[in-house]
Amino acid sequence: MNDCPTGVVSSPDVVVVGSGFGGAVAALRLAEQGRSVLVLEQGRRHAREDFLAARRDPRKYLWMPELGLRGFFWQRVLRHVGIIGGAGVGGGSIVWAGVLLEPKDEFFTDPAWPEPVRPEPTSPGSGSGDGDGNGTGSGGELGSEAGWRAELAEHYRTAARMLGRETTAHVGQMDRHLEATANAMGALDTYRPTPMAIYFGREGETVPDPFFGGAGPERTGCRMCGACLVGCPYGSKNTLDVNYLWLAERLGVEVRPDTRVDTIAELPGGGYEIRTAGGGAVRAPEVVLAAGVLGTVELLFRSREQGLLPRVSQRLGEGVRTNSEAITAVLADNPATDLTRGPTISSEFYPDAATHVTQNRYVGGWHMRFQLGPLVDGADPARRRRNALAELARRPLRQLSLLSSRNFLERLSVFTVMQNVENEIRLTYSPSPVRPWTKVLRSEAGAGEPAPSYIPQANEVARRFAESIGGRPLNLLLESVGGKSITAHILGGAAMGNSAADGVIDTDHQVFGHPSLYIVDGSSIPANVGVNPSLTITAMAERFAALYAARRAAGASTVLSSSSHSSPPTPHPVTSSLPTSTGALRALFSRATPPVARPHAGDYLVTFIGPAPLTVVAPRAIALGGMPGWRGKRFDGAGGATNLVDDDNGAHREIIPMQVKLEPSWLDGRPAIVCSYGADSPVPWRWVRDEFRPLDDRRLIGLTFAGGPWSRVAAAPLLLSRV
Template identity: 45%
Template sequence: MTAHASDRLDWLIVGSGFGGSVAALRLAEKGYDVAVLEQGREFSDADFARTAYDVGRLLWGPGLGLKGILALTPLRHVSVLSGVGVGGGSLVYGNTLYVPHSDDFYRHPQWAGLADWRAVLAPHFATAQRMLGAVTCRADGPSEQMMRSVAAELGVAAGHHPTEVGVFLGTPGVTVTDPYFDGAGPDRTGCVNCGQCMLGCRHGAKNTLVKNYLHLARGHGARIRAERTVTDIAPAGRADGSDGYVVTSVRTGRRFRRDRRRDVTAGVVLAGGALGTTRLLHTMRDSGSLPRLSERVGDVVRTNSEAIVAATTLRRDADLIADIAITSSVHPDEQTHFTNNTYGLGGDPLGLIFGPLTGGRGRPVKFLWEIVRHPRRWLNPVRIRGWSRRTVIFTVMQSVDSSLRLRPARFGRRLVTERSHGPAPSSYLPIANEVAQRAARIIGGYPQSSIAESLLGAPTTAHILGGAVIGTTAGEGVVDRYRRAFGYENLLITDGSTMPANVGVNPSLTITAMAEEALSHVPPKPAGPS
């Protein structure tokens, strides 16, 4: 084991997604010596997958030699999609940057008594929009026109609007000097409208965290160490961490020659995402490394109450690919929001995870019956040829109050889900099926459900939240109003695990804004002796 006590850090950040990247930049700007540990690899634009068939560059599974940007974690009550790599979820997300509008989020009882969150977060949402380069999508093709038609049929035409996206919409394919940060950022290339954003942008147009927060953090001296997995965090002296911490990490995915390393740091920021942070907190509390952590670790886990459906046209010459991953949004009611999604020409393999549209009780039986009724549609081995070009995927999200618990499995370091108080996340949202059915009629095709949702009864989410939520006391949450872990000094959590409620929209901007707000309370590093 290599110890680095002589290179004591001011802050060590675990994770480089939206919460970790904000922490890296803001702490480095305040004069602190900062390092970031990221379990995934670092990608150049040319490293991303060209199509979804390139599983080695797309999927994450280090035990199988896969070190891509997308991790799939199947759990009993939900399947979770999450981003991996330097830049975290920004590598694979759909670029959409929404400010939550529902009071279900801002006034949820879990945190409502701590602040007027709509007012407190407003300036930080503005900062996050500026940093992530939010602009209004200007696409208006068949996919967007279909979305307007669905909204009109639902009686909410005014609820349709183009998305705010984090994409450089300059001249397509033309590279220019940094257009965002007065030349302090990297050169950027205008979006070429390929629609493959969620496979990883190969053209330099997507405003990933590598292009803004992390790039600027490095300019202020922050160091980023890729392919490092944290295995232990323990106080370096006094039990409350006020003397700092020793953080142990190993080379990701290795069984031998793991390059175990210990870093000594005055403070730690956890930002490994809801699954990663919750797993690490459970491990540290149960092993005795951080025994003072709240017993609420793993509670109040949200799925953003999502369902994923699709509609495919029967017209072989149709082209429903949008310019970028997500271009339109519809709010059919106060609690519900749905978007159109595309993976471009490279997304045909995604057709394998969709099957007949089902709903209500007995979904497995309905699923099989539809296959019997239309065997040529579902059993034809070439059915996915051109599927992505002829299909619109819909992500339907709600801000309703459903939740789960994440607990350690009996064996290994896996997490398992348990039912929590109140309703569990449902795999069937009637509004989602209605959207798919209406869209299918409009484009002249057929609707589809996720096969996992139909057969397993478990929803799929790309927006897992909670597990280390904000609370008034350690009996109610894991962190306080400033994202400080109860029971410890200089231990912050700044990712989606602290989020106390479903946001009902894609949460990336909210995670960023909440991290900005948390880091605004950390004072600058005191000046040393002259």
């Protein structure tokens, strides 16, 4: 273990616990806002060769540190549910199939969501879409409904763009049989290719970063190996280490692997001490918990019980949802069948309005042959268990043949079936039945409907697919014999609420009773998503970051409303009402009302804003670029502008013309006043772009970009005031 050395390190502004979808987003966005961020991750930083080895070597695959196995795949079995996930830098994205789907409207209108939903500013870095026609996903038109769909719409677009959503054009044998299955179930009109977080490109060809204007790592076109679930060794899947975490580390974020957090303690003067299993500790004013449902809930239980976080809501562990998931499979009869070519998941359909189905290739999933058994129906878990055991007893050789089947993974098709229906379990922190001197997370029946271990639509999908391909339909033994719901998409347990009486966190993701302690992962979601939840967790994390920026900006000062145009004329630039950090100023730019017209004609003088070093360096850098004495811009009101510099007599003269247009911002994709120079302009101005939005009737808040859209991570703020 590389835990912090014994003693206390006191340096970061924010500690993020976990590097999955919530933690990675929080790390990048808070770093962009000028915060120093430390990410603590219990798993290792895995190399690509580890993923290749994991296809055959359990030591490289399984995460069981108590047994010395330090791979990345873990499975935890509780009384009511079996849960699988990933450990390592990038969290669950390591074993994620890359599916990027938005839920249906029923998710956003579920009564479990807190009310009222209040509006919030645009997310940092949000875009106008992902450029591949997948802006609406499976949930219909973004923003078409009020409430949480509208609240998250823009953040879904940002998440899709950051994760590189693209729909594969590949159609393999497995996809054709799933299409036939959809047709047999009367749902052919819902069948479609699945939006994926995969760089397809040219198969096997490595190219410079295609997503972030060169700021990201080089990528290789998908080799269609079908092994997404056991880690991508080629750099094709858009795991978090090649987007959010990659960019975050280049902004100075420290990601510390092999560091398991044991407890969190509030400090008397504010802030928190994060204590690790190795005896070390880190102190920070703010903490973001993003350790996944099991990690976050267990950490809060342990800390509350020890009196370290005494005011955590009694709702902790309540309302846990399995995403109403069941897994079935089909083994093709023909030993020569090979269904592996393609990404793990490439197609989907809805057999009914509440049920979603995807197929899975599982190259490298050697453990699957030990987990499958006969297909057995029955909503009563006890009766289904008896029937499954009876079938195994009647035909033992059939089960043995499954264990010894040749080309097992090449012939295997796995189906993930999820529903957006209401059910739940409860997590408690109580003595282990095996080691009663130790407390562990355990599951209990919740107040509502229990999480299902049997979904009839899942068995029907397996039967219809088996008829199409010629094969044997199968259940997971943990579902049929064990009576457990099996899921990779556990949700809730520290969900949002209106108060501590009905939730653990508020709608800003802040823990009730413990200011500056946030939860940003799947445990915050109060309802079943009904589809793979990675995109939703990412979008909610983007929303958290936007709210965080807005609070910091509001806390620094009272800013004039960006939607107000009725304030009296300001004779001089007013900067006392503006925040001083670059992150908060970028957030203020995002919150400002998008312009509907070019600026009024006239002179606009510059005020350099931001942290003190930037206000000193900026005019010097501009002077070195060939504009000493730069004072601002002169707009002609008709699509043109010039730069104003001081002449020898102190008057303003015009140099280096620009074009002025209304275009999508490189920061968030919403309209902005864009000033750009022509390709024949002098160096470096041909590569510079200024964007502005009105703060009021006289002031324009701006950002200067040097390069392509990737330069938003270093965009410098400025203020123009009309004279």
